[in-house]
Amino acid sequence: MSVSIKYILFILIIVLYLVSRLYRLEELYTFSFDQYRDAWEVKKIIVDKKLTLIGPQSSYYGIFYGPLFFYLLVPFYWITNLSPLGGAYAAVFFGLTTLILLYFIGTTFFSSRVGIIASLIYVFSLNINLLNRNCRNDPPLMSFSLILLLFIWKIFKSKKKDFKVIPSFFLGLIAGLGFHFHFSAVVFPLLLISSLLIIKKRNLLLNIISIAFGFLFALLPLFIFDYRHSFIISRAFMALSADIREVSYINNFYLNIILFMHSLYKIIVPEQLLRFFKILLLLTSLIFIFIFLYKRIFKTKIFIFKIMILWIFIPLIIFSFYIKQSNDYYYLMNFPVFILFFAACLEYSSKNKLAPFVLFFLGLMFIVNLEFLPKIINNRNLTLANKAIEFIKNDSSGKPVTIDYLSTDNFKVGFEYLVYYYRVSIYKDNSNSSKYRSYTIFVPASKNKDLYYKAVFGDIGINILYEKSEN
Numbered sequence: 001m002s003v004s005i006k007y008i009l010f011i012l013i014i015v016l017y018l019v020s021r022l023y024r025l026e027e028l029y030t031f032s033f034d035q036y037r038d039a040w041e042v043k044k045i046i047v048d049k050k051l052t053l054i055g056p057q058s059s060y061y062g063i064f065y066g067p068l069f070f071y072l073l074v075p076f077y078w079i080t081n082l083s084p085l086g087g088a089y090a091a092v093f094f095g096l097t098t099l100i101l102l103y104f105i106g107t108t109f110f111s112s113r114v115g116i117i118a119s120l121i122y123v124f125s126l127n128i129n130l131l132n133r134n135c136r137n138d139p140p141l142m143s144f145s146l147i148l149l150l151f152i153w154k155i156f157k158s159k160k161k162d163f164k165v166i167p168s169f170f171l172g173l174i175a176g177l178g179f180h181f182h183f184s185a186v187v188f189p190l191l192l193i194s195s196l197l198i199i200k201k202r203n204l205l206l207n208i209i210s211i212a213f214g215f216l217f218a219l220l221p222l223f224i225f226d227y228r229h230s231f232i233i234s235r236a237f238m239a240l241s242a243d244i245r246e247v248s249y250i251n252n253f254y255l256n257i258i259l260f261m262h263s264l265y266k267i268i269v270p271e272q273l274l275r276f277f278k279i280l281l282l283l284t285s286l287i288f289i290f291i292f293l294y295k296r297i298f299k300t301k302i303f304i305f306k307i308m309i310l311w312i313f314i315p316l317i318i319f320s321f322y323i324k325q326s327n328d329y330y331y332l333m334n335f336p337v338f339i340l341f342f343a344a345c346l347e348y349s350s351k352n353k354l355a356p357f358v359l360f361f362l363g364l365m366f367i368v369n370l371e372f373l374p375k376i377i378n379n380r381n382l383t384l385a386n387k388a389i390e391f392i393k394n395d396s397s398g399k400p401v402t403i404d405y406l407s408t409d410n411f412k413v414g415f416e417y418l419v420y421y422y423r424v425s426i427y428k429d430n431s432n433s434s435k436y437r438s439y440t441i442f443v444p445a446s447k448n449k450d451l452y453y454k455a456v457f458g459d460i461g462i463n464i465l466y467e468k469s470e471n
Contacts, residue, residue: 006112010103013119017099020123021092021132023373028133029088029382035135036413039084041070042077043420053225056137058183059324062236066180067221069137082421084382084414087135094140095132099123101146102336108153109304110344117358118336118343124365126372127266128335138182138329145333147174148188149307152195156303168196168207172214179219184330187315189215194310198303240323252320260316263328264338268365311337379458380443387457389418392439395454395464400427400436404465407443415441438465 031039037056044050055065073090080086099122106115122128131139151171171192178185192211196204216223226233312334319326350358392401401424405415419426427436445453445461453461 006116009116010119013103013116013123014096014099017096017123018092020129020369020373021095025088025092025133026085026383027381028130028376028378029085030134030378030380031084031087031382031385031414031418032380033413034137035084035087036417038070038073038087038135038137039077039082039417042073042086043082043417045070045074046078046082053221053228055180060183060236060240062232063183063240064222064225064233065137065182066177066219068177068180069140072140073135084417084421088133088382091133091135091139094143095128097140098142098146098336101143101150102339105146105150105153105336106340106343108150109301109340111347113350114340114343114347117346117362118339120362121267121339121343121365122336124362124369125267126369129369129373130376131332136329138184138332140181141178141185141333142336144174144178144181144185144188145311146336148192149311149337152192152199152307153304155196156199165203165206165210168210169214169217172211172216173218174214175211176215176218179215182329182332184315184319184333187318187333190314190318191310194314195307198306198310249320252322252326253316256316256320256326259326259328260331260334263331264334266328267335267338268342308337308341379446380460381458384458384460385414385418386422388441388455388460388462389415389422389424391455391457391462393422393424396425396437398425400425402427402436402438404438404440405443406440439463440465 034056041052045052052067052070055067055069057064073087076090076093077083077086080089099119102122103115103119106118148171151167151174155167172189175185175188175192178188189211193208196207222233315331315334319330346358346361349355392403403415403419403424403426440463442451442453442461442463444459445451445456446459451461451463454464455462
């Protein structure tokens with residue numbers, strides 16, 4: 001493939017990515033707890049000029065991530081004047097970064113054709129499409145995973161027998177910055193050390209120490225916060241370590257394999273169709289792909305095969321020690337690795353008189369994406385939430401109001417940010433208003449069907465409970 005055609009194709013893929021992700025962005029974007037938390041912290045940074053040393057709190061109480069994710073959101077909320085849609089644009093941008101890295105690494109590891117196919121799979125996947133428009137702190141780990149893979153490859157290709165301390169510190173630093181996004185980044189140092197063992201460079205112990213220092217240096221804001229707040233994070237880690245002793249590792253490993261396979265196949269097959277597939281079929285087909293890739297492709301690229309195996313199985317083992325049930329987003333760092341595997345398989349097939357099959361597969365993914373994307377309904381999307389707040393603002397004629405929330409799934413806080421953003425006047429005891437209205441927002445409204453709603457927007461119901469006069 002000529003250089004000009006290669007880059008023209010990739011530019012077209014980027015355009016296709018942006019069009020497919022911006023299509024119905026507000027209609028499919030949910031502004032709930034995570035998004036409220038992030039938007040509110042960014043508001044404190046931009047408006048209140050209050051910097052933070054910590055990021056989001058993990059699912060285990062007392063353990064926080066680093067603050068880098070909040071600071072990366074700042075430009076998007078600043079440009080959009082603190083619009084809740086700023087987070088959606090940030091999510092699209094993070095996904096674009098992963099797409100570019102995926103193409104570049106596919107081209108570097110294999111060929112430009114693998115890079116193109118991997119990029120097309122990433123763009124066409126309905127599951128990835130929805131992920132790229134969901135502003136959360138964990139999806140950027142896909143990019144971190146690819147960056148580390150690329151650096152490991154560069155080290156392997158280097159003819160120098162010694163691996164310098166500064167590059168290893170830099171690798172540890174990148175791995176540590178991953179912990180600013182999600183705790184699953186704790187596997188990154190293990191992946192780096194295992195990869196260096198395969199490469200067999202000199203000064204391994206010194207490099208491991210340097211990686212550890214780089215990782216810890218990236219967590220410096222957390223150490224400062226921990227010191228200032230009576231070592232709350234350290235105590236939480238100690239409690240977590242004690243709880244790990246009670247974990248059923250074998251059972252967790254089995255459940256993680258099932259979850260892992262399910263997560264990977266959702267990249268290829270939409271959730272709406274995946275229920276028709278049996279676990280046995282998923283397992284056997286995955287094993288077939290591994291065998292096929294090894295025998296036909298990776299015998300000449302054995303290092304790549306070993307590194308990718310590490311990238312897939314080390315997280316499976318490590319997360320089996322976690323005391324809580326794993327979620328599919330724990331394995332986001334594996335998504336691009338799986339896509340590279342699959343793209344390499346398809347690219348090899350296209351060389352062996354199976355090009356029609358490759359075109360058929362990519363075409364089928366494109367059709368499925370087009371089929372389901374316009375039909376997906378989010379009854380609590382940002383558009384509906386905005387309409388609910390606008391209704392309250394218009395109905396109250398801009399006068400102070402009180403708002404109560406009956407929500408079972410963290411939607412209350414999302415509405416609180418929208419109230420702030422749309423400048424809805426909230427009644428206070430020292431208000432000079434002669435009267436005010438009291439509203440209640442029900443989410444989900446469908447679970448309270450017996451109530452008579454003043455207005456309903458999707459699954460968001462609004463009632464006006466009473467109107468009170470002030471003496």
